[in-house]
Amino acid sequence: MKLIEAIEILRAAQPAEVQAFRVNMVCGFNPLHLQTFLTARLRQLFPDMRPEIAGGLYGDFWGNLERAEAATADVCVILVEWSDLDPRLGIRGLGSWAPEALEDILTNAKGRKAQFGQIIKRVSNNVSVVVCLPTLPLPPVSFAPGWQAGAFDLELRSVVSSMALEAARCRNVRAINPARLDRDSPLEARLDVKAELLSGFPYKLPHASTIAELMCQAIRPAVPKRGLITDLDDTLWNGILGEVGAEGVSWDLEHNSHMHGVYQRMLHSLSAAGILIGAASKNAADAVEEALRREDLVVPRSALFPVEANWGPKSESVSRILKAWNIGADSIVFIDDSAMELAEVKARHPEVECILFPKDDPQAIHELLHDLRDLFGKSSLSEEDSIRRESIRQSHTLEVQLGNGPEAADNFLKQSEAEITLNFCKSPLDPRAIELVDKTNQFNLNGRRFTETSWRTYVSQPDSVFVLAAYRDKYGPLGKIAVLAGRKVEKTITLSVWVMSCRAFSRRIEDRCLGELFQRFDIDQIEFEFVSTPRNGPIHDFLAGMLGVPPSPNCRITRDQFMARSAKTFQKVVEAEHG
Amino acid sequence: MDETQASLVRCFSAVFPSLAASDMAQASTASVKEWDSVASVTLFAMIEEQFGIEMDIQDLAEMVSFERILAYLRKADAAKH
Numbered sequence: 060m061k062l063i064e065a066i067e068i069l070r071a072a073q074p075a076e077v078q079a080f081r082v083n084m085v086c087g088f089n090p091l092h093l094q095t096f097l098t099a100r101l102r103q104l105f106p107d108m109r110p111e112i113a114g115g116l117y118g119d120f121w122g123n124l125e126r127a128e129a130a131t132a133d134v135c136v137i138l139v140e141w142s143d144l145d146p147r148l149g150i151r152g153l154g155s156w157a158p159e160a161l162e163d164i165l166t167n168a169k170g171r172k173a174q175f176g177q178i179i180k181r182v183s184n185n186v187s188v189v190v191c192l193p194t195l196p197l198p199p200v201s202f203a204p205g206w207q208a209g210a211f212d213l214e215l216r217s218v219v220s221s222m223a224l225e226a227a228r229c230r231n232v233r234a235i236n237p238a239r240l241d242r243d244s245p246l247e248a249r250l251d252v253k254a255e256l257l258s259g260f261p262y263k264l265p266h267a268s269t270i271a272e273l274m275c276q277a278i279r280p281a282v283p284k285r286g287l288i289t290d291l292d293d294t295l296w297n298g299i300l301g302e303v304g305a306e307g308v309s310w311d312l313e314h315n316s317h318m319h320g321v322y323q324r325m326l327h328s329l330s331a332a333g334i335l336i337g338a339a340s341k342n343a344a345d346a347v348e349e350a351l352r353r354e355d356l357v358v359p360r361s362a363l364f365p366v367e368a369n370w371g372p373k374s375e376s377v378s379r380i381l382k383a384w385n386i387g388a389d390s391i392v393f394i395d396d397s398a399m400e401l402a403e404v405k406a407r408h409p410e411v412e413c414i415l416f417p418k419d420d421p422q423a424i425h426e427l428l429h430d431l432r433d434l435f436g437k438s439s440l441s442e443e444d445s446i447r448r449e450s451i452r453q454s455h456t457l458e459v460q461l462g463n464g465p466e467a468a469d470n471f472l473k474q475s476e477a478e479i480t481l482n483f484c485k486s487p488l489d490p491r492a493i494e495l496v497d498k499t500n501q502f503n504l505n506g507r508r509f510t511e512t513s514w515r516t517y518v519s520q521p522d523s524v525f526v527l528a529a530y531r532d533k534y535g536p537l538g539k540i541a542v543l544a545g546r547k548v549e550k551t552i553t554l555s556v557w558v559m560s561c562r563a564f565s566r567r568i569e570d571r572c573l574g575e576l577f578q579r580f581d582i583d584q585i586e587f588e589f590v591s592t593p594r595n596g597p598i599h600d601f602l603a604g605m606l607g608v609p610p611s612p613n614c615r616i617t618r619d620q621f622m623a624r625s626a627k628t629f630q631k632v633v634e635a636e637h638g
Numbered sequence: 639m640d641e642t643q644a645s646l647v648r649c650f651s652a653v654f655p656s657l658a659a660s661d662m663a664q665a666s667t668a669s670v671k672e673w674d675s676v677a678s679v680t681l682f683a684m685i686e687e688q689f690g691i692e693m694d695i696q697d698l699a700e701m702v703s704f705e706r707i708l709a710y711l712r713k714a715d716a717a718k719h
Contacts, residue, residue: 066652
């Protein structure tokens with residue numbers, strides 16, 4: 060983004076009553092154009108909000124950081140530069156670079172590291188934090204020539220790496236990846252000496268724009284894709300199965316097809332991180348199964364579910380996989396070496412991200428792996444990630460059972476030994492709750508999203524009601540799958556948030572959750588802040604069933620209505636130990 | 639209005655949104671009350687980016703009006719060709 064574009068974005072009119080998105084920016088330099096870029100990008104990121112960036116005092120990084128603990132903000136962004144570790148590492152100060160000063164500079168930097176670690180822990184208890192550690196070239200302080208990695212430079216960089224590590228280990232902190240910054244902003248095009256001398260702003264404009272962009276990605280990471288459907292021939296492996304047979308396809312150095320093996324390794328890694336991996340191939344099913352039984356397959360056969368091998372259009376295979384996964388088309392990526400197949404799938408499922416597998420270009424395949432990490436990457440893994448694939452398989456089995464009529468469904472659910480664990484604990488709040496609220500689309504009362512801070516504030520109100528539900532049955536755990544949050548006033552609970560993972564459908568968990576609200580909170584009615592969204596058909600249908608009419612905003616269900624219309628439930632309900 | 643002038647007008651409009659188009663050519667640090675040091679830094683950074691030039695640090699003190707900046711840019715453009 061250019062500076063003029065950023066300013067023009069900021070000049071565009073916005074309704075006066077929009078909610079503020081408050082950012083506390085901690086740095087020691089004059090944030091000038093970086094603040095402009097960041098505000099403009101935030102404006103694009105949150106079109107319904109008004110970004111407000113509060114800066115601190117010029118030249119007082121550590122004071123600004125100390126004050127961040129008490130500041131009220133939705134997010135705190137922290138930019139450390141070398142001169143914040145010791146003023147002699149900047150160009151505005153004229154402190155000594157003599158060899159005898161180096162040890163003292165290192166001692167100061169180490170002291171700052173310890174101070175940084177302590178403060179960042181405290182700040183991140185209250186607010187989400189984004190950290191960017193020194194991005195500018197280290198000035199030629201050391202006596203060693205520039206081509207040599209001297210002990211001073213290495214030790215200083217090690218101090219900074221330790222700071223980054225300590226910050227990244229805090230739950231509520233995201234650190235900007237210096238490797239990504241290196242890719243997007245060349246080192247030699249970062250420092251603007253003239254601007255630093257004139258105004259105390261040290262960055263060239265493209266560098267400031269890149270930092271703002273990366274910070275925005277950290278402030279609001281893109282929702283990760285949830286499933287990947289891969290083609291097989293000339294994609295998962297090299298060769299056409301129908302022509303060369305199961306033993307003829309390859310993914311190794313010997314056959315000059317090694318990058319297919321590297322691609323398989325990536326799919327295995329994604330699968331192990333909870334990403335759903337399916338396959339869609341125009342092939343005979345038995346031939347595919349034979350190939351997938353090969354022991355040298357890098358991605359285990361069990362990681363692929365479902366595998367659609369048939370001679371029909373790929374778009375139909377994709378439809379069946381989406382149904383089995385029960386997720387939206389916009390949550391998946393389809394990879395195929397044929398541009399025609401990609402176009403056919405795209406025409407039927409425009410929301411699917413379709414990517415060409417560049418089978419003849421090893422370098423491009425390597426780049427594709429980086430792109431896949433960006434599309435599917437998560438800041439941390441949860442228990443739910445490790446059980447997702449298995450629970451999808453179970454749901455598929457369940458759907459088949461439920462298709463045999465209500466009596467068969469009752470019998471199946473009765474024998475499944477289901478148990479729901481309810482967690483009412485508001486402090487500390489389980490981070491899985493906001494993850495569910497943020498990611499769930501189908502069974503979602505109104506599509507409302509929260510920042511970490513606004514979520515914490517909402518739930519911590521004295522009259523708030525908060526429930527996080529986990530589910531397991533004899534087939535295995537589904538993990539934490541539903542969140543309900545609202546306010547209780549006298550004999551009414553008003554639900555503002557109700558989401559449930561699509562993996563948990565058809566188990567009557569929704570009926571049980573409402574029943575527990577009536578029972579535990581001794582209420583007469585539940586009011587729903589329902590808003591229809593393009594995706595929340597499942598909750599619309601559930602509420603319509605309860606109400607007898609389509610739901611409207613602020614619709615209510617009384618205890619009597621609930622008792623008369625709720626489905627029979629069989630789950631045992633327990634309260635979480637620390638709840 | 640030539641391309642150089644049009645680009646400079648866009649820069650001035652971005653930095654001084656309340657400045658009327660009719661007053662642009664006469665704009666100066668004396669006539670535009672929003673033209674403070676921060677506005678100068680922003681305006682010069684924007685001009686450098688828009689025109690792909692590096693303004694000499696010694697020249698900046700002279701850049702006190704639309705007219706002078708336009709003349710500077712025309713001179714720089716002529717020197718390039």
